[in-house]
Amino acid sequence: MRLICGLLRLDGGPASPTTVAAMAAAMTAPGLAPRLAVRCDGPVGLGVLAFSRAHAAAVVADGALLLAADARLDDAGEAPEAILARAIGTAGPDFPDRVDGDFAVAAWDGARRRLLLGRDAFGVRPLAYALRSGRWFAFASLPKGLHGAGLAAADYDPAELAALFLQVYHRGAATGFREIRMLPAGCSLSIAADDGVPRLCRAFAPDPATVGRWRGSADEAAETLRILADAAVRARLPATGPAAAHLSGGLDSSPVAVLAARALRERGDRLLALSWSSPLTPDRPGRDEAAMAAAVLAAEPGMIHRDFPYGLPLPDRGFDPDWPTDPIHAHLDLSTAAAAAFGAGVVLSGVGGDQAASYDGRHPYLALLTAGRIGRLVRELPARAEADGVGLARAIHGRLLRPALFGRDGGARRQALTAERARFLVPALRAVAPDLALPRQLDGFRPEDRVGAVLDNHLPSRCTEMAFAGARHGVAFAFPLLDRRLVEFALGLPLHLMVDEGLARQPWRRAMRGVLPEAVRLSPHKLGGSDPRHVRLAAHAPALIAEAAALKRHDAATAIVDLDRVAAVLALLGRADGPPAAVLNGAARALSLARNLARMADQSKLASST
CATH class of the missing domain: 1.20.1270 (Substrate Binding Domain Of Dnak; Chain:A; Domain 2)
Incomplete structure (x- = not known):
């Protein structure tokens, strides 16, 4: 695991290594002792913290550039800094679109006196920044690297915190702090020492015109998905030693955990599977994922398993100032600590599957009707009725007629619940917080729905929340289902391949034959942890x-x-x-x-x- 930080002086003075070291210290959790590399060049200072022996702490010079990078790139045959420097040289501000992998990078071009920041397509690695006009521009992997070093105020933005409370995650550049922004996923930001004006560039932006254009059979699509998923998991495992993975029992985390366990077993290493559950009987009997997780563990006996209870927001819980809506020392924090104690430098997560590889869009049967796929619809509705254990008439009513007539019903219920939660905010914030809300996700199967699911969503903020937890324990998080090649292939899949065998979330389910137990692979319901x-x-x-x-x-x-x-x-x-x-x-x-x-x-x- 790495973190980066640095600053560009805008007042003509030289950057101080002491300031960069203070930023690094502010990001270092108690009990951790990362190695730190600092390098200054005139007005700029760059720092890299390395928490793992597998990663060097180095600010790298490559041609005219100095680079501080937190990166895991898909091309493992070359140093990440060299790949990033070449992409910057050829694409300039568009470079995040030319690099496959997970990264946050700062590159200083001394000849042009320009600092360039960049973040990967899906925001796996966090990167925050703050500007004091005429004085400095500063950046850090974690907001505390800025406010903790006195380079930005620690004052919260009430509207952003209210929105975070209502929807659990931030949107776009929001951090909850007045003076601190998060570089949006798939973007770059450049700032010259001479004018001090930040310029934001969106580099990664999938074209809706390419959605659904792939041509091939269901079996060919499934085989490709399986190959890409296995490669994505293997690329994110450490070169040596064990790893950890979240295991909920669902369609996304389970294959990631199984594929990781099998890859590690080939070389004699083991996987720690981390689950979260309620200490009480679930309030939705038969709809909890614990039984599914147990089925996965039974089928893959080589996994070591730890289960952690969902935490309660009680006064004895600590908190992270960078994420003040929720306590730490709950399930995410405890499981991350367990991974660190196990010796796993990486925790793999299935986050992102719903948005692409196993796309979980609303009303797939209505989408078939709208697209004129009548033959497929006539075949799939009886199969769905059988999967649900209901009669055909009921399946037609629930899966087709009701969505056609009341398609926004679920949205209305969610809006009502959000409005009820908003009553816990002071009146002035009840009105402004919805303006910062995330757009509705997985709303259908139109090209704009599918692109929006990976472009303007909660995923960067969710990855950031996990990165904050990882930083507390010196552990990196990785998200194989946010592999760009996998996501772009999934976006290309046509609608008629996405509903098959009486089930949606195809052809991912077909791809997981031999990976998941059939009870998990063919479960007709989207479950989720249940905790009363x-x-x-x-x-x-x-x-x-x-x-x-x-x-x-x-x-x-x-x-x-x-x-x-x-x-x-x-x-x-x-x-x-x-x-x-x-x-x-x-x-x-x-x-x-x-x-x-x-x-x-x-x-x-x-x-x-x-």
């Missing part, structure tokens, strides 16, 4: 209500969270006639945000006083 968290929270209700009352004294908390509303809803925990579980859980999460805002404000006051 509100039941577990009921025992803590008195303490949480008292905390909400105490937090009303903190301006930082009351500027964003309506603590009276939070306390009123928490008082309904454990009652049979209480509000829906999502609302109760939202109240606890709002309290967690208020708590963390108050803590951050207290820490800032303490730092300023010393």
